């Protein structure tokens with residue numbers, strides 16, 4: 085089996101990671117987190133979302149964060165936009181990529197974005213069209229591709245259906261997200277294979293939450309299928325406001341350690357990444373939720 089020799093990581097910590105935090109995180113702290121991530125070598129960072137501040141108050145400072153961000157050449161800054169209102173707000177802040185976000189589960193679509201899967205596609209279509217006309221890249225997040233907090237197990241056919249809808253409206257690449265972290269390696273491979281019915285390997289990424297401790301195993305399973313794009317969250321931050329009990333994405337530190345140990349390049353400096361995780365964890369008043377960060381910090385202390 086030939087594994088990829090290089091992996092691209094999008095750190096989603098500033099958005100997916102922080103969106104569920106109850107305590108307000110000042111825009112300046114978010115900006116510094118993004119700066120530290122790019123300093124550590126992250127070439128793609130999901131910065132914020134343009135959603136209703138009533139639904140996700142933590143992301144209400146989207147303009148302030150994007151406007152204050154010192155951009156680094158070669159780094160792609162992405163933001164979530166669920167509808168045209170979100171897109172029109174986002175475009176003022178010059179994102180490199182916008183992300184429409186749908187779900188393979190009807191119930192999750194309703195809870196998360198207040199509409200059915202079919203309605204979500206109707207909302208996304210003009211967003212995708214406008215972004216592409218403006219030369220902005222378009223990604224589609226597909227939530228609940230393995231399991232849903234409301235519907236239970238999700239069949240791969242539902243993932244293929246959503247991926248097909250995303251493809252039809254012009255979404256350029258998709259994320260196969262295990263939103264509540266219930267996936268195990270073979271199930272995740274089947275979800276990825278479903279997405280591959282509509283998208284090339286280079287356009288499919290893995291987004292694994294670590295609720296049940298399966299995220300690294302699922303990453304390896306995705307690598308075996310040939311996937312080489314992943315999303316993760318520095319310090320294991322996160323959880324989705326509409327997926328109660330789900331924990332954060334796999335920690336970027338843990339992902340990078342595994343990949344480097346397998347001889348797979350990421351372009352990321354693990355020590356600087358650990359420092360970025362300590363920075364945001366100190367602000368939040370807790371330790372990084374990363375085994376690798378804990379081990380390296382103990383080693384530094386010892």
Ligand SMILES: CC(C)(COP(=O)([O-])OP(=O)([O-])OC[C@H]1O[C@@H](n2cnc3c(N)ncnc32)[C@H](O)[C@@H]1OP(=O)([O-])[O-])[C@@H](O)C(=O)NCCC(=O)NCCSC(=O)C[C@@](C)(O)CC(=O)[O-]
Nearest residue numbers: 134135136139166169170185196197198225227261263324
């Ligand atoms: C999608 C909506 C807006 C629909 O919400 P809605 O209530 O159906 O929308 P609406 O068009 O009827 O508007 C209702 C109110 O929201 C406002 N509004 C409408 N759109 C916007 C906008 N873009 N930005 C700011 N405000 C907006 C609109 O102006 C109005 O304001 P009001 O008149 O009540 O003052 C709402 O359901 C929402 O904001 N949901 C939040 C969804 C969210 O951010 N979820 C977390 C991210 S997804 C995720 O984390 C999963 C992922 C991607 O990481 C992958 C994974 O792991 O699964």
